[in-house]
Amino acid sequence: MDDPVIALDGVEKVFDVRRKVGRMRRERQEVRAVDGLTFTVPRGEMVGYIGPNGAGKSTTIKMLTGILNPSAGRIRICGIDPTRERTRLARRIGVVFGQRTTLWWDLPLRDSYQLVRRMYRIADARYAANLDACVELLELGPLLDVPVRQLSLGQRMRGDIAAALLHDPEVLYLDEPTIGLDVISKARVRDFLRTVNSERGTTVLLTTHDLTDIETLCRRVMVIDQGRLMYDGGLAGLHAVGESERTLVVDFAQELPPAEVDGARCVRVEGPRQWLAFPAAASAAPLVSALAAGYPLVDLSIREPAIEDVIARMYGADRA
Numbered sequence: 001m002d003d004p005v006i007a008l009d010g011v012e013k014v015f016d017v018r019r020k021v022g023r024m025r026r027e028r029q030e031v032r033a034v035d036g037l038t039f040t041v042p043r044g045e046m047v048g049y050i051g052p053n054g055a056g057k058s059t060t061i062k063m064l065t066g067i068l069n070p071s072a073g074r075i076r077i078c079g080i081d082p083t084r085e086r087t088r089l090a091r092r093i094g095v096v097f098g099q100r101t102t103l104w105w106d107l108p109l110r111d112s113y114q115l116v117r118r119m120y121r122i123a124d125a126r127y128a129a130n131l132d133a134c135v136e137l138l139e140l141g142p143l144l145d146v147p148v149r150q151l152s153l154g155q156r157m158r159g160d161i162a163a164a165l166l167h168d169p170e171v172l173y174l175d176e177p178t179i180g181l182d183v184i185s186k187a188r189v190r191d192f193l194r195t196v197n198s199e200r201g202t203t204v205l206l207t208t209h210d211l212t213d214i215e216t217l218c219r220r221v222m223v224i225d226q227g228r229l230m231y232d233g234g235l236a237g238l239h240a241v242g243e244s245e246r247t248l249v250v251d252f253a254q255e256l257p258p259a260e261v262d263g264a265r266c267v268r269v270e271g272p273r274q275w276l277a278f279p280a281a282a283s284a285a286p287l288v289s290a291l292a293a294g295y296p297l298v299d300l301s302i303r304e305p306a307i308e309d310v311i312a313r314m315y316g317a318d319r320a
């Protein structure tokens with residue numbers, strides 16, 4: 001079998017911070033952002049990397065790119081030590097930070113891409129083919145001559161993702177790639193990532209607060225909290241551990257007493273609208289059939305639990 005593309009063994013990152021104590025005094029304090037992380041990711045896998053705010057996700061990604069050095073432990077990306085060979089590694093990886101752009105603010109996308117081409121010394125034919133594919137799949141054609149500063153957040157994000165892929169990286173790190181995007185832009189970005197992963201076999205590590213990103217893209221999810229790996233497995237398992245629930249929001253033709261159906265419980269009633277909670281790992285289909293058969297159903301939608309809720313419940317379950 002191939003060696004894993006991403007391999008961490010006992011990785012730690014401790015920041016030294018100075019905190020103000022009283023009016024004059026400053027005290028040194030250690031912040032253990034990453035605390036003994038060990039995991040591997042095989043080639044071609046797309047993994048969700050989630051956790052609450054301040055859990056250590058961005059710090060991990062920065063270490064995997066070589067921007068930050070680990071305080072302890074061993075990291076290998078495509079067999080390369082990011083700390084020692086950051087430049088060699090840069091040719092093999094692509095990075096997208098949702099909160100920041102790597103594009104040149106005053107330049108049109110087309111010129112930014114030319115700079116990327118020169119930086120990575122991408123061969124002409126390969127550059128043209130990759131740019132064409134990105135332009136088509138991310139619908140960038142009409143945007144190529146627009147300065148980055150004039151792009152909407154969703155357009156800029158698509159531009160950033162294309163920039164990260166022009167040099168054919170084997171590994172792609174995505175830090176909140178759908179943050180702040182509208183529903184259509186999110187769907188477009190997800191479709192694109194799925195295509196890149198399946199057609200190019202790119203290994204992807206994805207951090208997000210959006211559970212739908214994980215559900216549509218990742219079969220494996222890792223949860224970290226306080227720098228430690230708390231869960232590594234399928235999304236269904238995460239729901240089971242967290243005992244999380246989805247909510248069916250139903251509109252009836254008139255106001256009714258709380259609906260009674262097997263496998264769900266009514267948690268809220270507002271006029272003709274009711275909220276029915278059911279286990280996230282269960283199928284909604286039998287529930288919908290039972291409601292349609294027994295009630296004057298007008299409309300319905302399903303709400304997914306937020307990752308924070310799933311994780312909060314998971315820790316709750318852990319402590320119980």
Ligand SMILES: Nc1ncnc2c1ncn2[C@@H]1O[C@H](COP(=O)(O)OP(=O)(O)OP(=O)(O)O)[C@@H](O)[C@H]1O
Pocket residue numbers: 015016017031032033051052053054055056057058059060
């Ligand atoms: N350069 C730094 N100096 C000192 N402390 C830092 C530094 N970078 C991160 N930290 C601390 O390390 C911890 C982990 O931060 P990190 O940004 O990795 O979390 P995160 O999981 O990415 O959070 P978020 O979801 O909010 O982006 C936090 O306590 C943070 O305050």
